[in-house]
Amino acid sequence: MDNLTKRxxxxxxxxxxxxxxxxxxWTHALGVSKEELQKAVDKVGNSAATVRKELGV
Known part of the structure; x- marks a missing residue:
């Protein structure tokens, strides 16, 4: 998602x-605060599926 030149x-x-x-x-999609999202990413990495599992959503 980082390359803003691609369409x-x-x-x-x-x-x-x-x-x-x-x-x-992601905070909107997962219904969590920025802090909760950051804690989950810090704990399990930046995989969306793993973060969802960690947050129970």
């Missing part, structure tokens, strides 16, 4: 905590 679908399999638009997307 492809964003890579929703990874969570990039360094991109504000991704943090906004």
């Amino acid at each position: 492809e679908q964003p890579d929703r399999s990874k969570i990039n905590m360094h991109e504000a638009f991704e943090v906004k997307y």
Whole structure:
């Protein structure tokens, strides 16, 4: 999801905590705060599937 020059679908399999638009997307999609999302990413990595499992969503 980092390459803004491409017009492809964003890579929703990874969570990039360094991109504000991704943090906004994922906090809304998962129904969690930025802090909760950051804790989950710190604990299990940036795989969206693994973070979902960690958060129980």
